[in-house]
Amino acid sequence: MIGTVKKAPGGRSPLLKQIKAYIKRPKTALERFKLLGIPYYLILLVLVIIPMILILFYAITTPNKDDAILLTLNNFIAFFQEEGFVGVLWDSIRISGITTIVTLLIAYPLAYIICDYKLKKQALIILLVSAPMWVNMLLRTIAWKQILSTAGPLNAALGWLFGMEPINFLGTDFAVVLGMVYIFLPFMVIPIYNNLSKIDNRLIEASLDLGASRKYTFFKVTLPLSLPGVLSGVTMVLLPSATTLVVPRFLGEGRYFLIGNLIEQKFLKSGLWNYGAAISIILVVVLFIILFLTKKVDRFHKDEEDD
Amino acid sequence: MKMKTNISRFLVVGLCVALLPLVESCAIERMMGCLSKETLNIYNWGEYMDSATITSFEEKYNVCVNVSTFPDNETVVTKMRLQSFDVIFPSEVAVQQLVSEDRLEELDWDKIIITDKAGNERHFDATNDLIDPLVAQLAKAKSETGFDYLKYAAPYFFQNITLVYNTKVISKEEIEEQQWNILRNPKYKGAVRESSRDAFMIALHQLGYSSNTTDLEKIGEAETWLKEQKKVMGSQIAYLIDEVIDDVPAGLYDAAMVFSGDAFTIMDANEDIDFYNPSVGTDICWDSMIVPKNAQNKELAYKFIGHMLSYEQGLLNTEMVGYTSPLKDVYNDVIASLEDPRLIGIYSVITSETDEVYSFDLATKQAIESAWARVKASS
Incomplete structure (x- = not known):
């Protein structure tokens, strides 16, 4: 400049x-307006860009005995060579994928129904959906642990109703996915709701007037228009659920070892910052690819609009 | 638009409720008061001292004490680089590591004044004031490795790792026969400590090796042992940290490896639970008070150590935490006050010839950490 x-x-x-x-x-005037962005750029630089560069730097280097720093790709190679680590990555993506789908299946109809209420009630329901976020996440996860344990109320209820032997839900895919869906549900509901509530009702009325059935209108008008909300919801659930530490630890009885736990172990317990950084980079790349593929859905939808 | 104002009104009310504890007048008063007073920064395990001991120290010396907590020794070693504390309570393992990194102050025992049972203020006398098993371990460590703990650390709690089991499910004969293998028996639900060092300790002892081995082949064998354990046990095994303290008395696990101090709390909560120190060997450990080289207020740190080594405070702490006090007078009085033979047994921390104390070796520690990640990743 x-x-x-x-x-x-x-x-x-x-x-x-x-x-x-x-x-x-x-x-x-435009230049003066742009100056308003400076604090934002600073925050972006300090909290996002510099840390990313540091992580990348750690990932591709290795400390030498003489305090020299060597460039290397060994950290990445080691990850793929270590037995079971790719499996850990796959497990994390599988669990976060299931979580995202289940969350979407619950959140979309919920957001859709909320939009049908009067504005006052809408605000109240959205408040209720986000209310659990005011309580510490660790606390909520431990509460689920109590509910799901063999001595917990769920097993007591099952035993009382059906005379079933206590089942250990903890440490199963069911428990981990349930915990994650519960934690991340608001992150899916709110963007979808925001998007749905902004759709111009006249478009839907027009579609109905022109003879389309309610079902046809939903799939051809409402759903495509709400895709941006769905996509931001998917992003906000998929990314954190792939890296969460707390849920697998407490609802997985310590048997669930996901990629977030692996990175934590490498950083905090082993002190292998370079290795941990390399695993983080691998995770970032994989998630980026997945998000890129998901965004394709939206692009396809835009092409259709143009026709 | 109307909806928007409604939401923001709700949010404002919600925020106010959430922030209420922060604006508590008491907290502010304390904060203002501490600005003018001397402060002592303490770094301890969570729930590891009676808060009354802190209050009485603050009143006695007219100072403010800030307490921060840590979950494991690794965190201490990392965090100490970033922040300055005056007194830290790590385990003997971390003391060794910190000394090897030259980050600990040599304790000046002349500056540590305790108030003994009779109410006299005097110097601490390690050989007479500490319990015999600890004195023996300290002497053993000194003669074997040349490492003198008391030069750097004042003992705080003494413990070993033990097996607690539900006597309604597992018989004493069975556990004596199977030793640590009871945690590899899919008939019973077991809990292993989520700690590489402790998990490898049971595997190595069960395989007949020293838990301090530096032989990578033996560590490899232990890794296989732990992987098989994970495979054979399936959903019957859990890797837990402090949750065991609540979960074992609730009957969620039939057998669990725990620190003797936690075992005391567990057995106190459920009378069906007993303990067994496997004869193939276990680890003995103790937590200590140390003063790091970068401490800001060393004089006050010595006063605090003396305060915590005093009879009255030792009694308060051991009663609140349930861990065994290394102070002879406290120890004897607690044992005399207990009636349940199980509790007397666990509080005494009975050690045997096969038991070991962890000695720090960086290369071995890293090998074990990497192997533990592979165990956890295996299926």
Whole structure:
């Protein structure tokens, strides 16, 4: 940017003066408006970009005995060579995939139904959906642990109703997915609801007027228009559920070892920061690919609109 | 638009409710008061001391004490680099590591003044004031490895790792026969400590090796033992940390490996539960009070250590936490006050020849950590 400054009269003024002149020059309205973004860029730089660069730096280096730093890809190779670690990655993606689908199946109809209420009631229901988020996540997860344990109320109820022997739900896919769906549900409901509530009702009325059935209208008008909400919901559930630590630890009886637990173990317990960073990068790449593929759905929908 | 104002009104009310504890006048008063007073920063395990001991120290010396807590020794070692504390309570393992990294202050025992049972203020006398099993272990460590713990650390609690089991489900004969293998028997639901070091300790002892072996082949055998355990046990095994303290008395597990101090709490809560120290061997450990080199207030740190080594505070702490006090007078009085033979047994921390104390070796520690990740990732 500095390079684009016109030379100050005389052409020999030092660089500092040029910079001062650049900062003090009269600004257009748009330029002044853009200045508002500076704090945001700073936060982005400090909290996102620099840490990402640090992680990448750790991932591709290895500390040497003489305190020298060597460039290497061994951290990545080690991950794929270690037996079971790719399985851990796959398990995490499988569980977070199931969680996302189940959450979507619950959240979409819920958001749809909420939109049919009067505005006051809508606000109340959305508040109720997000209310659990006010309680610490650890606390809620431990509460589920109590509910699902063999001595818990769920087993007591099953035993009382059907005379069943206590079942140990903890440490099963069911418990882990249930816990995650519970934790992440608001993140799916709210974006979908926001999107659905903004759809112009006249479009739906038009579709019905022109003879489309309610079902046809839903699939051809409402659903495509709500896809952006669905996609942001999917992003907000898929990413955190693939990396969560708390839910698998407490609802998995410690048997569930997902990628987040592996990264934590490498960083905090083993002190192998380089290795842990490499695993984080692998996870980021895999999730990025998945998100990229999901976004394709939306692009397809835009193409259709153009026709 | 109307809906929006409604939502924001709800949010504002909700936020206020959530922030209420922060604005508690008491907390503010304390914060303001502490600005003008000397402060002592303490770093301890969670739920590991009676808060009355802190209050009485604050009153006695007119100071403020900030307590932070940590979940494991690894966190201490990492966090100490980033933050300065005056007194830290790590295990003997971490003490060794920290000394090897030259991060601990040598304790000046002349500055540590205790108040004994009779109410006299005097210096601490390690050989007479500490319980015999601990004195024996300290002497053993000194003669075998040349490491003198008391040079850097003041003992806080003494414990070993033990097996607790439900006597309604498992007989004493069976556990004596199977030893740690009871946690590899799919007939029973078992809980292993979620800690690489402790899990490998039982595998190595059961295989007949020292838990301090540096032989990578033996560690590999232990890894196979643990992987088989995970496979054979299936859904019958759990890897837990502090949850066992509530879950074992609730009957969720038939057998579990725990610290003797936690075993005390567990057995106190459920009379069907008994303990067994496997004769193939287990580990003995103790937590200590240390002063790091980067401590800000070393004089006050010594006063605090003296306070915690005093009879009255020792009694308060052991009663609240349930761990065995290393202070002879406290120890004897607690044993005398107990009636249940199970509780007397667990509080005494009976050690045998096969038991060991962890000695720190960085390469071995890393090998075990990596192997543990593979065990956890195996199916």
